[in-house]
Amino acid sequence: MAKHKIRPNAREWGTELKVLRARAGRTQKSLAAPLNCSDTLISGFESGTHWPSREMAVELDVLVAGEGTLVRLWDRLNSKQAYPAWAGDLVKAEPMATVMRKFEATVIPGLLQTEDYARSLVVANNGLAPFRDIEELVSGRMERQRLWDLPDPPRMVVVLNEAVLLASIGGPQVLSEQITKLIDMVETKRIRIHVVPLDTSGPPAVMPFTLLSFEDQSDTLYLEDALSGRMVTEQDDVARMDTLFSDLLGVALSPEKSLKVLHQHRRKHDDEVEALT
Structure with missing residues (x-):
């Protein structure tokens, strides 16, 4: 056990x-x-x-x-x-959403991270923080993933730049385990992933964003940078990002081809681990 x-x-x-x-x-x-x-x-x-x-x-x-x-x-x-105080609105909204659409250009989204991957990111972003604070932030990120244990969790569609699967965060073992988690979540139909290939010229977006849809209210947009995040309810802004997400899907691989890419990158990281042992 x-x-x-x-x-x-x-x-x-x-x-x-x-x-x-x-x-x-x-x-x-x-x-x-x-x-x-x-x-x-x-x-x-x-x-x-x-x-x-x-x-x-x-x-x-x-x-x-x-x-x-x-x-x-x-x-x-x-x-x-x-979660950080500025992310509170997002965390409260996530369990109420019926669909979440997420674009990430540099890292795996927090709701999908393994504990070791999350810790590597937290340490990188809080290098001088005490160990206790680091562990509390990591613990919080893991607690937030209880969302997936709800009887009817939101559906999630994720568009990832392929570079996210290559970024040296935590080393090859951590990356292999992280990609394994993504594969498991895709194969159990909990999420859908579309990968934007490395050779895509001029991808439509470079900044991360999240679109949340609800049963009884209008869609909401969440924008986040390294220091803050905010919810946007202005429907013109939401509509513009909705169009942008559609553009991203247009240049991204299908779910089936994206799953193959995940398997390919996991094998690469596994080979790196083997070479180091």
Whole structure:
């Protein structure tokens, strides 16, 4: 069985739970029973390998007489670890979307990243940050991917520049594992990927963007750079980027050919790994 990783934000919350539980004279089993869960799950919360829902945090706070301590700590840590403040609107919108259309020119989108790939990017962008902060950002990116566990997650169409599959982020082993994740998500019909070939002359776009469609409201555009991000609801702007996405699909490979490209690049990275061993 795979060993769960301890994550800093979850460990801090779990330590507080353990202190309050001991103070209240409760055992892990006595907390688990009224919550209809296992004492193993309570142990996971305390050790930092599992992160509770907010509803679970509220119920546990009542059981250990925390007087709101666990809930306030959950709110602070969940906000801190989940995403940068300026990305909050996007993160809130993603679970409500029916379709997401994403273009990326330089990196794999965050919702599709492996943990090691995400860590390599976070370290590159936060070189002087303490280890704890790095791990919290990585943990947040992984928590955000719980979107794919929803009963009816959004459909996602991704256009990637082929250069993204070649960029030396984390080394060949990390890249091979990252591409494997993309292949798995494509083959299980969770996402659709279109690759813009390297030899495409004058691709229609170079800046990343995301278009979100909803069941009961107009489409929304999300634009992001290295320092900030913003939601755009002005329909003229949304329509212009909708057209641009169609142009990108026009120069990109079909889903079938794109999947072949993914397999080709994974083999290249696997060969590099073998050459290094």
